[in-house]
Amino acid sequence: MKALLKKELRLCLHPTAPMMILLSALTLIPNYPYGVAYFYLTLSVFFICLTGRENHDIVFSLTLPIGKRDVVRGRFALVMLLEVCQLVCMVGFILLHRALSPLPNAAGMDANLALIAEGFLYYSVFHLIFFPTYYKNVSKVGTAFVLSSAVIFLLVVADVVSTYAIPFFRDVLDTPDPDHMGAKLGFLAASFCVYLISAFVSLRLSQKRFQRLDIR
């Protein structure tokens, strides 16, 4: 796994990925749908897969002493590493947001702990749609991205709507920290579990599909 991750970081990581992670700074903007920051990371995953295709990354990988399942595992490791980096970065910007402007967000979830939990949910949905579609046909990386982006867009809309329409979101989660910390921590734990399960299911499904795929 160490060698696989090294390959992903040295040869596959797209230069936009660190920039997209830094777009966690969007949480400093007042009244902004902060879920969009998670979308930007999925955009850099798309770039990674797209440039991988142009660089014959998969063919190169399969000349190494690894199998197709390992190729998928390596890509998942990279993406999950980027996601964790973004969440860590997000925590920093949320703290900065609180220090600079503790006003509530009128365009969706506040910059608070629940926003981190939502990040796990955004990633979960992205994993389940993007990777199995991508590994069904790695030449059509655009298809996987358009599908996942459409759903992420709906999620951003649902996020904004839920902070007005669903009492639990409006009154408990969409509140400044440290209000309702117990509920928010529970939401975070549940989201993290969903994240792990979705990563596992998506990995297995992607490996199965990729195993059957002809690389040309």
Place this chain on the structure above:
Amino acid sequence: MDVLSVEKLVKQYPAFRLNEVSFSLPEGQITGFIGRNGAGKTTTLHSILGLLAPDSGEIRFWGKRLSDDGYKAKQRVGFVSSGMSYYSKSRLRTITGVTRAFFPAWDDALYRTYLNLFSLDESKTPEALSNGMKIKYMLALALSHNADLLILDEPTSGLDPVSREELLEIFLDLKERGKTILFSTHVTSDLDKTADHILYISGGSLLADRPAEAFLEDYRLIRFSPQDLDAEQHRRILGARRDKHGSTGLIRTEDAKCFAQQAEKPDLEQIMVHLEKGAEA
């Protein structure tokens, strides 16, 4: 033990079928894999490497299926393809650093030796290299992890005659050092100089799996005018082609006595072209 054995490999496409291809590679030989474009050479090689998922058949490296031993056998395999350029904007140094991490048997001193031998500059990127230099870089990578089997897909395609000659000499040196080489090409003159064994594939079927000398001895070439031959002689011609001096026909060596014309020993290209012409007719 055979270095590589392929048994009844089948890959079906809508307009093409790789038809139960079977062969094995003995150790320390250069095996030429010939056939026209679209004959099934790359389909076979890519199935061997796991890029394609065959419909049926078995591929074993040193007697073991790749998936059974956790792909360890690939530690001893190097793949070089002229049509592939990996990570065109990354420096060779970076690509090497990554590759090295996958191979416990990596020999850095050997790698440096090949860099010097091939005049490769590690600070360059693949896009800054000529085709010949790209091939040499891939060879350097393969040899530095002590690959015992080299699978070469059209390695001399697009190279100038001097670079080709240089590479062929390298292949011969490698053979002398006990390496096994599977060399796919349609530039058959390269194999006239290097191959010990020939695999000839046409239309997805393996038509010949013979030592190179024996394969060449199997056929003779005659020059003829169509009106000079009787029906029986026409039947014995496996394939004919025309040039500015008339027609040439490929016949089996044992049929040479049936012809009054002087029979010559053909080279690989002549055999392949005549057999393909015969198949088309």
